[in-house]
Amino acid sequence: MANRLMVALDYPDAESARALLDKLDGIPCYMKVGMQLFYAAGPEFVRELKARGYSVFVDLKMHDIPNTVRGGAASLTALGADMFNVHAAGGTAMMKAAREGAEAALASSGSLRQPLIIAVTQLTSTDQAVMNGEIGIDGSVADTVLRYARLAQEAGLSGVVASPQESKAIAAACGPGFVSVTPGIRPAGAELGDQSRTMTPGQAIASGSHYIVVGRPITAAADPRQAALNIIEEMVQA
Numbered sequence: 001m002a003n004r005l006m007v008a009l010d011y012p013d014a015e016s017a018r019a020l021l022d023k024l025d026g027i028p029c030y031m032k033v034g035m036q037l038f039y040a041a042g043p044e045f046v047r048e049l050k051a052r053g054y055s056v057f058v059d060l061k062m063h064d065i066p067n068t069v070r071g072g073a074a075s076l077t078a079l080g081a082d083m084f085n086v087h088a089a090g091g092t093a094m095m096k097a098a099r100e101g102a103e104a105a106l107a108s109s110g111s112l113r114q115p116l117i118i119a120v121t122q123l124t125s126t127d128q129a130v131m132n133g134e135i136g137i138d139g140s141v142a143d144t145v146l147r148y149a150r151l152a153q154e155a156g157l158s159g160v161v162a163s164p165q166e167s168k169a170i171a172a173a174c175g176p177g178f179v180s181v182t183p184g185i186r187p188a189g190a191e192l193g194d195q196s197r198t199m200t201p202g203q204a205i206a207s208g209s210h211y212i213v214v215g216r217p218i219t220a221a222a223d224p225r226q227a228a229l230n231i232i233e234e235m236v237q238a
C-alpha cells in the first residue's frame, strides 16, 4: 500500500528535499519531483532518488506541440522516470507523440523500463465555476475529466491525473487497469490550501485511486514521518 503513496517533493532545492527524505527513511513510497525542484535541482536529483531506490514521478505537465513533447518524453524516459505527465488538453496527437518519444528512448537503450505516461485532466485546484467561467469549458468538471480520460486512453497512455472524486467514473469509463493518479488529498481536518476537489486518503483508495499524491499534509506537518505513516495506515484500513 505504501508504494501507492506518492510524496510531492515541492521544495526549492535538493538540500531541503533531502531533509525530508531523511525523515521518511525506510517508508517505501514513490517520490514526485515537480517543477519547483526539477527547475532548481534538475535531472541530477532524479538520478539521486533513483540511486536511493525510489520510484520517481517526474511531474512537469508537458503541454506543447507534438514534436517538442516527443523530445521531452524521450529525455524523461532516458532519465529513468518511472512516471511522467502531459496535459490532455494538448490533444491526442500530442499525447501519442509522448508515447512515441518514450518508445524511441526505450528502443535505443536496452536497460530502461517503460514509464507510465499519465495525462493531466482538470487540475484539482479548478472548480466548476472557474472551469465554466474562466477557462471557458461548459458542462461539469466530471464530464470534462472523463472526456480527457477517454482521449488519453485512445492515445495509448497509461492513465490520468484527476481528483479522487472522479476515480470511480474513470474506472467505469476506461476500465480498472487505466491508472488514476490523484492529488487533492487532504486528511480529515487538514487545510485545503489551493485545492478544490479533495478527498481523504481513505476515501481516495476506497474510490479506486491507484496512487495518491500528497504534498503539504506531509511536508508541512510538524512530524512528516508520523503524518506519512498515518496516511499509509488510513490507506490500509480503506
Ligand SMILES: O=C(O)c1cc(=O)[nH]c(=O)n1[C@@H]1O[C@H](COP(=O)(O)O)[C@@H](O)[C@H]1O
Pocket (backbone or CB within 6 Å): 008, 010, 034, 059, 061, 085, 120, 122, 123, 124, 125, 161, 162, 183, 184, 185, 193, 195, 213, 214, 215, 216, 217
Ligand atoms: O500532476 C500533479 O501531480 C497535480 C495535478 C493536479 O491536478 N493537482 C495537483 O495538486 N498536482 C500536484 O500534486 C501535488 C499536491 O500537493 P499538495 O496540495 O501540497 O498535497 C502538487 O505537487 C501538485 O503540483
